[in-house]
Amino acid sequence: MKTITIIGTGLIGGSAALDIRKAGFATELIGVDQNEENAAQAVEIGLVDRVLPLAEAAALSDLILVAIPVTAIQKLLPSLLDMVPQHTVVIDLGSTKSLLCEAVKTHPHRAQFVAAHPIAGTENSGPTAALEGLYQGKMNIICEKELSSAHALSAAEALFSVLGLKTIFMQPEEHDKHVAYVSHLSHVSSFLLGLTVLDVEKDERNIFTLAGSGFASTVRLAKSSPDMWAPIFEQNAHFLSHALAEYIKHLQQFHQCLLNGQTDQLYQMMQQANQIRPVLDGIAQVSPVK
Amino acid sequence: MKTITIIGTGLIGGSAALDIRKAGFATELIGVDQNEENAAQAVEIGLVDRVLPLAEAAALSDLILVAIPVTAIQKLLPSLLDMVPQHTVVIDLGSTKSLLCEAVKTHPHRAQFVAAHPIAGTENSGPTAALEGLYQGKMNIICEKELSSAHALSAAEALFSVLGLKTIFMQPEEHDKHVAYVSHLSHVSSFLLGLTVLDVEKDERNIFTLAGSGFASTVRLAKSSPDMWAPIFEQNAHFLSHALAEYIKHLQQFHQCLLNGQTDQLYQMMQQANQIRPVLDGIAQVSPVK
Numbered sequence: 001m002k003t004i005t006i007i008g009t010g011l012i013g014g015s016a017a018l019d020i021r022k023a024g025f026a027t028e029l030i031g032v033d034q035n036e037e038n039a040a041q042a043v044e045i046g047l048v049d050r051v052l053p054l055a056e057a058a059a060l061s062d063l064i065l066v067a068i069p070v071t072a073i074q075k076l077l078p079s080l081l082d083m084v085p086q087h088t089v090v091i092d093l094g095s096t097k098s099l100l101c102e103a104v105k106t107h108p109h110r111a112q113f114v115a116a117h118p119i120a121g122t123e124n125s126g127p128t129a130a131l132e133g134l135y136q137g138k139m140n141i142i143c144e145k146e147l148s149s150a151h152a153l154s155a156a157e158a159l160f161s162v163l164g165l166k167t168i169f170m171q172p173e174e175h176d177k178h179v180a181y182v183s184h185l186s187h188v189s190s191f192l193l194g195l196t197v198l199d200v201e202k203d204e205r206n207i208f209t210l211a212g213s214g215f216a217s218t219v220r221l222a223k224s225s226p227d228m229w230a231p232i233f234e235q236n237a238h239f240l241s242h243a244l245a246e247y248i249k250h251l252q253q254f255h256q257c258l259l260n261g262q263t264d265q266l267y268q269m270m271q272q273a274n275q276i277r278p279v280l281d282g283i284a285q286v287s288p289v290k
Numbered sequence: 291m292k293t294i295t296i297i298g299t300g301l302i303g304g305s306a307a308l309d310i311r312k313a314g315f316a317t318e319l320i321g322v323d324q325n326e327e328n329a330a331q332a333v334e335i336g337l338v339d340r341v342l343p344l345a346e347a348a349a350l351s352d353l354i355l356v357a358i359p360v361t362a363i364q365k366l367l368p369s370l371l372d373m374v375p376q377h378t379v380v381i382d383l384g385s386t387k388s389l390l391c392e393a394v395k396t397h398p399h400r401a402q403f404v405a406a407h408p409i410a411g412t413e414n415s416g417p418t419a420a421l422e423g424l425y426q427g428k429m430n431i432i433c434e435k436e437l438s439s440a441h442a443l444s445a446a447e448a449l450f451s452v453l454g455l456k457t458i459f460m461q462p463e464e465h466d467k468h469v470a471y472v473s474h475l476s477h478v479s480s481f482l483l484g485l486t487v488l489d490v491e492k493d494e495r496n497i498f499t500l501a502g503s504g505f506a507s508t509v510r511l512a513k514s515s516p517d518m519w520a521p522i523f524e525q526n527a528h529f530l531s532h533a534l535a536e537y538i539k540h541l542q543q544f545h546q547c548l549l550n551g552q553t554d555q556l557y558q559m560m561q562q563a564n565q566i567r568p569v570l571d572g573i574a575q576v577s578p579v580k
């Protein structure tokens with residue numbers, strides 16, 4: 001039985017807290033949050049038992065989950081590894097991995113750290129966005145596992161099993177490249193679709209009465225928190241800018257065919273895009289889309 | 291009580307048929323479909339009572355719903371209005387309106403026709419994709435109502451009330467301009483996102499294990515039928531190409547900020563895009579996104 005600290009009591013950390021509590025995986029759940037309002041709310045709705053300053057919480061904890069924006073993780077990790085007791089395991093849950101791994105690569109306590117990324121979330125944020133079962137059946141990526149101790153990996157494995165995550169292993173660059181396409185690019189596409197339509201239709205807000213469930217689905221991620229996503233885009237700028245350039249290139253090609261009246265080409269592009277169906281069916285098997 | 295013919299027994303026509311039958315709104319439901327397999331299936335699963343050739347069905351019908359791809363509607367409408375009895379009302383359910391209205395603007399039987407567009411659908415197609423209640427609570431647009439007779443409008447009103455649609459009125463150009471942004475552009479954005487990711491990740495299909503529900507939601511419309519969408523894009527090329535140019539411009543601006551490391555600007559763009567939240571909440575009130 002363990003004392004577990006959650007740094008960042010929002011959607012990601014709060015959802016983990018709910019499942020940890022339900023499974024009886026912790027003797028005590030401590031919250032750490034720079035935002036005092038969030039911290040108070042996390043106690044009030046029972047995500048954590050109490051809130052402590054970082055250093056006090058770190059000294060008491062067997063396991064620490066870091067679930068804050070990725071640039072904040074990058075800054076915090078070295079000093080956090082400086083201050084934790086020798087048996088304490090630190091796991092980050094950030095959506096980028098290269099810069100975070102880089103930040104502690106040569107740290108004397110690197111072996112106490114596990115770099116992870118559970119592929120789960122919603123477009124909502126804050127303590128009240130926490131959901132029981134958010135991670136159930138989802139994928140999780142651990143990077144540079146060869147730099148984590150057997151003790152740290154086994155603690156992480158026990159936690160991820162409680163959350164219902166399926167873990168695979170990857171190097172940080174490989175991780176960042178692939179999530180640029182299958183996660184970060186979708187967010188950019190959705191944010192900018194929302195912004196484009198708002199910009200163009202700004203004088204006729206009532207026109208959104210014409211928007212149906214297709215629009216809602218495509219633009220859902222545009223509701224996501226800039227506090228979380230600006231740091232992700234900044235940290236993954238290299239791979240994301242490649243992905244975005246490819247997307248823009250494809251859109252320009254479609255645009256040209258549309259202007260030229262080349263409906264056959266449009267048809268072919270859509271037919272190729274339809275190949276995403278079995279892929280999505282695969283995702284649905286791993287984790288039902290609600 | 292009425293004999294109703296559904297031309298095109300797929301998702302749109304089939305879903306209407308289900309609700310018409312449930313409400314006892316027709317004495318007989320006749321199907322017309324160029325695709326014999328679809329026609330047979332529509333009878334087999336009970337969407338329609340029987341299938342007839344177009345001319346025979348038209349001669350028997352009090353009400354005819356046209357639910358085929360929009361270029362096919364454009365071709366069919368003039369000859370259909372030539373052949374129908376004087377009391378018969380023809381309603382099209384196509385997603386574009388300017389060219390369809392244009393095709394029959396001066397037709398001697400124009401008053402028997404109602405140009406409509408219920409904003410509803412899914413990414414699936416064919417008779418088996420038909421859903422009871424698909425139209426419940428959704429928006430419907432009737433164009434050029436001044437050219438429809440009182441008899442035709444009242445028949446249309448009765449039908450749309452059975453389907454649970456809320457009707458508003460618009461001119462065809464206004465309709466086509468707005469749906470370019472709130473419907474057609476979402477489909478392009480989704481089709482091309484699917485295609486981009488498939489193109490880039492084609493040698494590493496297993497990487498889709500990393501894709502989560504966010505990707506699935508954004509790319510869902512990429513599963514849509516090219517048979518339905520190529521004609522829509524062709525017919526709405528003028529307004530859609532403007533919408534697409536705006537979208538590409540916004541993406542390029544984001545891309546430039548990403549390359550320049552202007553995270554503050556990225557943050558601002560996302561914050562503006564977040565304004566879509568109350569809009570989507572509005573859509574959810576009209577029609578819950580499942």
